[in-house]
Amino acid sequence: MSKLTSTPHARKRLVRVALVAVALAAGLIGFSEFARPSGSVCLAREDCVTPPPDPNKAGWTKGTTVYYDVSGLPDSVRQQAKDAFAAWTDANKTNGSGVTFAPSDASHPASFTVGVGAADGRPGKTNTSTDANKISTGATTTLDLNNTDFFDSSAEGFGTAILKIMLHEIGHTMGITDTPGDDTKPCGGQTPGGSVMNGQCGVNDRGGNGATKVTTCDSTVIGEKAQYTRPIMQPGGGGSDYSGYYYDPGYGCTPYYWVYYESWDGGKTWEVVDMEYAGCW
DSSP states (O other), X not given: OOEEOOOOOOOOOHHHHHHHHHHHHHHHHOSSOOOOOTTTTXXXXXXXXXXXXXXXXXXXXXXXXXXXXXXXXXXXXXXXHHHHHHHHHHHTTTSSOOOEEEEOBTTBOOSEEEEESOOTTSSEEEEEEEOTTOEEEEEEEEEOTTOTTTOOTTSTTHHHHHHHHHHHHHHHHTTBOOOOOOTTSGGGGOOTTSOTTSOEESGGGTTOOSOSSOOHXXXXXXXXXXXXXXXXXXXXXXXXXXXXXXXXXSSSSOEEEEEEEXXXXXXXXXXXXXXXXXXXX
């Protein structure tokens, strides 16, 4: 993870509005596959630069559980690290990978360890071991917590600084790499909060560059990894309920939705009662 020059930015709000509009379009069209409205879905890609896929890492085996050990971190920041692993576990439920991160125990030794130390002049670094197919098999993350150029427990932003950097470092093991930036622009010109793979901007990321959750832009790239295949359509439910899992076969940012229907006349007609955005990748 790199450190960037700090200048606060206003966070953009376009992505949420665009995705809601697309969800509404999906509900109106019903059970069939739907065409992406021109210029709407991929505002997610326009609103931030998606992190590039790492050609040297394919991510973890699909559906695997990766056990982690954060005992090498100070007690005061361990929960932030755990929250980062939990955030990736949650995102991986809908990005096609199915990868789960869980704390290690006596029966499940850690394949992902986190500790404190020098990180080659960066806030953090991660060494990932891979097999012949570039699948991640183990990882070690080192955070330079003792370097006050990067982290200061008495300064603003420390409450989320470790969460942000751990989201970033875990992202490397998932097979994505640093978001491109322009060193001539404040905070690298990256969209604030647009990706966990953004560079840290100032001490404790006071520039607000890093994301505090796995974003749509991050899941987009994860879902494009070859081993994380995706279903085209999976209808579900029964009785008076129906739910459809939609897939847009178009290029680029691919949205998925759970659309819930109810029938009040034994299945002759159906009414949309709820819609849930499942991810865009």
